[in-house]
Amino acid sequence: MATTVVPPRKTNRIGLEPAVYKGSKSTLCAGCGHNAITERIIEAFYEMGVEPHRVAKFSGIGCSSKSPAYFLGSTHGFNAVHGRMPSVATGTLLANRTLLGIGVSGDGDTASIGIGQFVHLMRRNLPLIYIIEDNGCYGLTKGQFSATADRGSVLKNGVVNDLPPIDTCALAIELGATYVARSFSGDKKQLLALLEGAIAHRGTAMLDVISPCVTFNDHEGSTKSYSYVKDHDEPLGEVSFIPFFGDIMVDYDPGSTTEVTLHDGSRLLLKKLDSGYDPTSKVEALRVLSESHDNGEVITGLFYVKTGQPNFLDLLNIVDEPLATLPEAKVRPPKSALDEVMESLR
Amino acid sequence: MATTHISPAESEAAPQHERVVNDLSIQVATVNGSGSQSSNMVLLRALFQMGIPISGKNLFPSNIEGLPTWFTIRASKHGWIARRKEIDFLVAMNAETGEEDVRGLDAGAACVYDEKLNLARLRDDLIFYAVPFDKLVAPVCPDAKLRKLVRNMIYVGVVARLLEIDMGEVERALRKQFKKKVKAADLNFKAVLAGYEFAEKNLEKRDRFFVGRMNENAGKVLIEGNAAAALGCMMAGVTVVTWYPITPSSSLCETLITYMKRYRMDPETGKATFAIVQAEDELAAIGMVMGAGWAGARAMTSTAGPGISLMAEFVGLGYYAEVPGVIFDIQRVGPSTGLPTRTAQGDVLSTALLSHGDTKHPLLFPASVGECYSMAIEAFDLAEELQTPIFVMSDLDLGMNYWMSESFPYPDKPLKRGKVLDAEDLNRLGGFQRYKDVQGDGIGYRTLPGTNHPAAGYFTRGSGHNEDALYTEKGELYVRNMDRLERKFETARRLVPGPVIEQAGHDVGVIAYGTTHWAAMECRDQLAREFGVQTDYCRIRAFPFADEVAAFVRSHARVYAVEQNRDAQLAGLLRLSLPGEEIGRLRSVLHYDGLPIDARSITDAIMTQEVGS
Ligand SMILES: Cc1ncc(C[n+]2csc(CCOP(=O)(O)OP(=O)(O)O)c2C)c(N)n1
Numbered sequence: 025m026a027t028t029v030v031p032p033r034k035t036n037r038i039g040l041e042p043a044v045y046k047g048s049k050s051t052l053c054a055g056c057g058h059n060a061i062t063e064r065i066i067e068a069f070y071e072m073g074v075e076p077h078r079v080a081k082f083s084g085i086g087c088s089s090k091s092p093a094y095f096l097g098s099t100h101g102f103n104a105v106h107g108r109m110p111s112v113a114t115g116t117l118l119a120n121r122t123l124l125g126i127g128v129s130g131d132g133d134t135a136s137i138g139i140g141q142f143v144h145l146m147r148r149n150l151p152l153i154y155i156i157e158d159n160g161c162y163g164l165t166k167g168q169f170s171a172t173a174d175r176g177s178v179l180k181n182g183v184v185n186d187l188p189p190i191d192t193c194a195l196a197i198e199l200g201a202t203y204v205a206r207s208f209s210g211d212k213k214q215l216l217a218l219l220e221g222a223i224a225h226r227g228t229a230m231l232d233v234i235s236p237c238v239t240f241n242d243h244e245g246s247t248k249s250y251s252y253v254k255d256h257d258e259p260l261g262e263v264s265f266i267p268f269f270g271d272i273m274v275d276y277d278p279g280s281t282t283e284v285t286l287h288d289g290s291r292l293l294l295k296k297l298d299s300g301y302d303p304t305s306k307v308e309a310l311r312v313l314s315e316s317h318d319n320g321e322v323i324t325g326l327f328y329v330k331t332g333q334p335n336f337l338d339l340l341n342i343v344d345e346p347l348a349t350l351p352e353a354k355v356r357p358p359k360s361a362l363d364e365v366m367e368s369l370r
Numbered sequence: 371m372a373t374t375h376i377s378p379a380e381s382e383a384a385p386q387h388e389r390v391v392n393d394l395s396i397q398v399a400t401v402n403g404s405g406s407q408s409s410n411m412v413l414l415r416a417l418f419q420m421g422i423p424i425s426g427k428n429l430f431p432s433n434i435e436g437l438p439t440w441f442t443i444r445a446s447k448h449g450w451i452a453r454r455k456e457i458d459f460l461v462a463m464n465a466e467t468g469e470e471d472v473r474g475l476d477a478g479a480a481c482v483y484d485e486k487l488n489l490a491r492l493r494d495d496l497i498f499y500a501v502p503f504d505k506l507v508a509p510v511c512p513d514a515k516l517r518k519l520v521r522n523m524i525y526v527g528v529v530a531r532l533l534e535i536d537m538g539e540v541e542r543a544l545r546k547q548f549k550k551k552v553k554a555a556d557l558n559f560k561a562v563l564a565g566y567e568f569a570e571k572n573l574e575k576r577d578r579f580f581v582g583r584m585n586e587n588a589g590k591v592l593i594e595g596n597a598a599a600a601l602g603c604m605m606a607g608v609t610v611v612t613w614y615p616i617t618p619s620s621s622l623c624e625t626l627i628t629y630m631k632r633y634r635m636d637p638e639t640g641k642a643t644f645a646i647v648q649a650e651d652e653l654a655a656i657g658m659v660m661g662a663g664w665a666g667a668r669a670m671t672s673t674a675g676p677g678i679s680l681m682a683e684f685v686g687l688g689y690y691a692e693v694p695g696v697i698f699d700i701q702r703v704g705p706s707t708g709l710p711t712r713t714a715q716g717d718v719l720s721t722a723l724l725s726h727g728d729t730k731h732p733l734l735f736p737a738s739v740g741e742c743y744s745m746a747i748e749a750f751d752l753a754e755e756l757q758t759p760i761f762v763m764s765d766l767d768l769g770m771n772y773w774m775s776e777s778f779p780y781p782d783k784p785l786k787r788g789k790v791l792d793a794e795d796l797n798r799l800g801g802f803q804r805y806k807d808v809q810g811d812g813i814g815y816r817t818l819p820g821t822n823h824p825a826a827g828y829f830t831r832g833s834g835h836n837e838d839a840l841y842t843e844k845g846e847l848y849v850r851n852m853d854r855l856e857r858k859f860e861t862a863r864r865l866v867p868g869p870v871i872e873q874a875g876h877d878v879g880v881i882a883y884g885t886t887h888w889a890a891m892e893c894r895d896q897l898a899r900e901f902g903v904q905t906d907y908c909r910i911r912a913f914p915f916a917d918e919v920a921a922f923v924r925s926h927a928r929v930y931a932v933e934q935n936r937d938a939q940l941a942g943l944l945r946l947s948l949p950g951e952e953i954g955r956l957r958s959v960l961h962y963d964g965l966p967i968d969a970r971s972i973t974d975a976i977m978t979q980e981v982g983s
């Protein structure tokens with residue numbers, strides 16, 4: 025008698041299969057860094073057991089901004105206008121503060137046309153995961169330089185960039201974002217941990233993820249190519265994520281590892297290579313970023329985290345339930361209110 | 371061609387010796403930042419309280435202090451509240467403009483002036499009253515720093531004495547103006563009395579203008595259009611408000627903030643049932659409205675022309691992706707430096723077709739403060755029913771000036787939230803197609819983010835989507851979708867407020883909208899009384915135009931569309947909407963000097979064209 029062993033279906037803590045977290049098939053170029061980031065996003069949401077309907081996805085315009093269609097397929101998503109996704113995300117989260125917002129942008133979308141909205145998003149510390157898929161160029165319009173291109177980086181046609189790059193991480197830290205990291209689409213482990221941490225955080229989580237454009241910016245002379253980033257990647261330390269659910273015991277040396285407890289009780293363990301690094305110090309973070317530019321390194325890791333900061337929705341003192349679906353009785357004042365106003369105008 | 375010769379010049383002016391009661395315009399010329407706004411409001415309110423139909427218009431510079439400003443009050447027993455070009459009673463307080471102000475008066479007008487300006491030497495056909503303001507203010511206000519502000523209250527007393535404004539009403543108006551600031555009110559009333567007493571002792575009444583009690587204002591309120599619109603928004607249940615400061619729209623959101631803090635805090639939790647955000651610019655303001663409207667909130671922003679231009683891209687996306695939102699455009703004259711504080715109806719055409727691709731948007735045209743209130747409420751219903759951005763096209767004259775109105779009615783209909791499916795609906799239906807025209811009205815069903823159902827989510831993007839909201843670049847699907855949007859626009863035509871038509875079979879028709887209405891009505895009275903030209907009337911209240919508008923044009927030989935812009939913008943929209951044979955009937959009367967339109971200018975322009983036809 026033969027017994028058929030049915031392998032248990034793989035599900036996460038809320039009983040959903042990985043497929044639920046996938047979206048439609050990517051139409052980006054094979055090998056594009058953005059696809060690898062999409063995979064990590066899928067994994068992070070699956071691992072964290074986030075209910076897809078609780079999420080809202082946002083993006084601007086660009087190859088990168090197409091990617092929200094490729095993850096969390098059953099979730100509401102809004103492909104906005106070029107560079108102006110932060111305002112759309114802000115509006116949605118004002119309308120429904122119970123949503124978990126994730127925005128995907130490009131370096132052109134963020135650092136050029138969208139720099140104004142980016143800056144104000146960071147300032148407001150809106151609870152939103154904001155990912156820049158950073159390839160140093162405009163993929164969708166065929167490879168022009170973006171404002172994150174490094175000085176001296178060369179385009180395929182030989183044009184050299186002679187302007188300094190905008191460091192979106194430094195900007196974000198300076199302006200008030202409370203979870204700021206840089207990673208690399210090719211570093212699965214680090215990127216996953218940083219994304220999981222971002223999901224567990226409440227406040228603006230800004231992740232600048234170097235994501236090579238294989239079609240327009242992966243050649244010799246580009247500082248955003250796979251080989252360049254692999255050669256110059258200087259991780260600030262090792263990042264491990266311990267979710268709030270499940271009891272995982274970890275042993276670590278408090279001398280070389282910093283533990284950060286995030287909003288939902290999950291923890292990040294940051295094993296320092298630079299032994300004095302303090303991820304809660306803005307000054308420290310800015311120093312490290314500035315030095316890495318001087319040394320021509322691509323420094324990655326969690327630069328800055330601040331938990332317990334009031335976010336934009338807290339500051340606005342909005343009711344707990346979504347504004348969008350408040351019943352009429354809560355949003356239309358009674359006749360006595362109108363009468364009172366009318367009386368004051370007589 | 372000189373249009374001015376066409377009007378019988380003396381028709382309105384009574385013989386020089388006759389008393390003119392409750393039919394005059396007063397102009398106060400001062401300097402910006404001198405506190406004259408309070409004095410002018412006291413005068414306006416006192417007349418209002420006397421039961422006389424009034425209007426008050428502030429002509430102010432784009433500056434905080436030091437430039438000339440004029441406030442015009444019209445009191446009309448006939449109920450005409452449009453601006454009147456001719457000034458009967460001038461209060462000249464501004465050294466810089468005094469001479470020009472005096473030269474502009476018609477013979478027989480009266481002029482109260484600051485003695486030091488020595489204006490009486492300029493004309494011998496006016497009645498002058500010199501007042502030593504500096505001398506009068508010193509004993510009233512020992513504090514030299516306050517004097518500049520209190521000084522302007524003196525003319526209130528002088529004018530009250532000369533026109534016979536009831537002093538009891540003046541005091542009541544003043545105390546209302548200063549609300550709880552009793553000390554300031556006392557000091558200012560002392561200044562009013564000083565002016566009154568000076569006039570009583572020293573000025574012999576020689577002009578023919580008087581006011582007297584009427585009973586036209588019982589139960590009425592006095593409010594600016596922006597405050598009325600703010601009240602409408604609050605009563606419409608707005609939950610997300612985003613704005614970026616710009617004259618003349620700022621006071622809409624600023625007043626809304628005051629009302630919402632008072633009436634929209636949740637009594638159980640003390641938390642706000644709304645979010646109001648001062649955005650970084652209009653790009654962000656409209657982006658937030660789109661994000662919030664998409665998520666199901668009643669969201670709005672308020673701006674003026676420059677902001678509308680910045681919002682163009684997002685509004686196009688809103689049209690294609692079908693996202694509700696309400697946008698108030700408090701129209702003003704063109705780009706920022708120069709005449710941004712003057713009124714116009716100059717954004718009509720560009721807003722109707724705002725953005726890229728084939729886009730068109732419903733516009734509502736409030737003519738009164740009452741309609742600022744009611745159309746605000748309607749706009750939110752329309753935005754959610756039609757799932758598209760809706761514009762409320764007010765203007766500076768309506769938004770920032772005080773207008774009389776009947777009390778606003780409490781809304782008698784529940785909020786119309788449009789076609790939104792929740793999880794229960796989806797369970798019943800098994801799913802939905804976001805962009806499918808189920809009922810033939812061009813409007814699909816939508817779901818809101820956060821809806822706990824696996825079929826609820828969909829991806830919102832610009833031009834390329836099929837009925838299931840999936841990505842496509844197929845031409846025929848694009849065409850099908852655009853044709854559905856056209857059907858939706860036809861639904862809008864039926865849902866937006868229809869025109870108000872007065873028709874009695876005359877040859878000549880007049881079309882107006884927004885604040886132009888008031889001058890148009892007075893003009894029709896002038897045409898009938900002075901020239902025997904009877905007219906029919908159509909006040910357009912929204913775009914797309916209801917079928918009655920085309921019928922109105924068809925049933926007249928000549929139709930004058932009156933508006934406050936150079937390019938005949940509404941007439942242009944009419945030409946796009948009307949059948950070819952009707953277009954030839956349209957003529958335009960255009961006014962665009964930044965001042966609110968007046969009846970006499972329209973009458974002159976119409977008669978010039980009538981004489982030739
Ligand atoms: C207002 C506006 N200007 C220009 C464009 C054209 N455009 C589309 S994508 C893009 C740049 C995208 O670059 P990036 O954000 O870096 O994304 P990538 O494609 O590299 O992922 C530009 C300029 C546009 N869509 N809208």
Ligand code: SF4
Nearest residue numbers: 053056087163237238
């Ligand atoms: S062009 Fe570049 S950025 Fe765009 S999909 Fe291809 S590889 Fe990715």
